[in-house]
Amino acid sequence: MSEFFKKIAEKPFILASGILGVSYSSMKRIFEGGAGAVVTKSIGPILRKGYKNPSIIEILPGTFINSVGLANPGIDNFISEIKELKQNNITTIVSVFGDSIETYTQVAVKAQDAGADAIELNISCPHAEISIICQNKQLTYEYVVAVKKELKIPLIVKLSPNVTDIGEIALSAEKAGADAITAINTVNAMVIDIETQRPILSHGSGGLSGKAIHPIAVKKMFDLYKIVRIPIFGCGGVFTGEDAIEFFLAGASAVQIGSALYQDYNAITNIINSAKKYLEVHNYKSFSDIVGNAHKFETQEAPDF
Template identity: 50%
Template sequence: MTDPLKLECRVADLEFPNPLILASGILGVAPSSMLRLARAGIGGITTKSVGPRIRYGYNNPSIIEIDDGTFLNSVGLANPGIDQMILEISEFKKHSTIPLIVSVFGDGPEGFAEIAKLAEKAGCDAIEINISCPHAEVASIALSPELTHEFTHAVKKAVSIPVFAKLTPNIANIIPIAQAAEQAGADAIVAINTLRGLALDYKTGRPLLSHGIGGVSGKAIKSIGVRVIYEIYPHVNIPLIGVGGIYNWQDVLEYVYAGASAVQIGSALYQGDHIFQEINQGLLQFLESEKVSNIMDLRGKAHQYTEQLEGKPKECQ
């Protein structure tokens, strides 16, 4: 019989029963939906990004499947506002013990901090600061080490619970951004957010999303997410949460090998919430067969091969 303790992991001061966390933006904020996922075997939940007031976002179509398991979305940070979210946080925490992470945004650093304070007061376990949504005003924050530091520091000063900084892949060198978040006090880094993309109607040339440009998620970005975690891992001393294109237990292991302490799953949920139990079972069977006592024993394993990787391509003689 497999031992579920093999999947336990820690991020900052939070204990997760397994490394699978719901990514922000997938479900609404209804406690019934979040509790259903908790019963389905997920280890933690990240809410939709919430701001100071109700926001309706962009008109439909705001999300489309552009390839098998790959999506393009431009929701525009639609959310019910922090006043409603406070009620949902409180209701969820009455019925579940798994960590609840609230994703926040606001009007400037102080706005982020104020939303975070209200979410903490409502009973959430951690804050994820959304400084990287590719189709909203916050997109430019995580392109700048200075802004990343400023926003992260403001939120960290405002709350006593862990703060996670969610970073963008839409940048040439993410390492200075990750280091800026760490220096500002971030307790973990979440990577990656979606990549900027565009889909056009092949008959008319018209953009398929109402907003035009959106964020690409799902299977197509997994190797990018794994690469980003791999690149950040040697340069920071805080946990990493890997996001992007995770559909099965093998995908989870890739992120863990690259350096992730946990992962977030989003697009795959469109297949049904049964995926969490299936992924956990696959991980347990693998760990049992490999005689690994805990999944975190595999974290960063890919880096032992760094010196064996070829540097320059061979030239013709």
């Protein structure tokens, strides 16, 4: 096992991309709160302002819709943040996107050179042009192969639930050499203001995150665990220790936490402590002891008549 995956195995809780991932200072607080690694905001080849506001709204308690549109300062401006992260000994996963195989690769290599411990390939942002990649197994294969070829550090591929069959995309990423998968990105969604009768988000639609998508993400995890061999990081609506444990039982090697952090930086520590308590109460030594345990049961395949 590589150094990176050893670190993740020790502390299988990771800051998810897109949440508080702009500045090293916020990522440092989350890392110090017990995370094994942090994923930065998705970084592209050039500065990008993204969509105008409204771009992030809480639409149900703990459930959010966003269409940030991959706003980011561009890799060259972000290198100083990566260096700050590394100077603070923070295990750093840089989320990367581009507008072609070449730019994806360029950004990933620049992040690697700046000291990133791993790359998470964002091919699945639901409200940007790049989502086309994750919807096509051939494109997924081509992008992952190309980026992987230039990397010495692990490559994680983040997948979208907004596809007909997430399994075939995951297999394609695995075949292309991905070292791990993150599932899932946000779920396509929309909110309309009934007074003005117009979509609220400036972009019209966006991605749903938070509590409401957790059961969707658990199901995707359960399905993916059956078919891929590489580690899968569970992402989607983890707000409690129970939510995290569900992911491990469905097959996650590690759990990503994002939306829950809006309340307070301590949210991650509370989730980790509560998940550890579960291990203690049920006499497990580590989270790896429970990975995939929900697969042990036979479920009813055909309905009763």
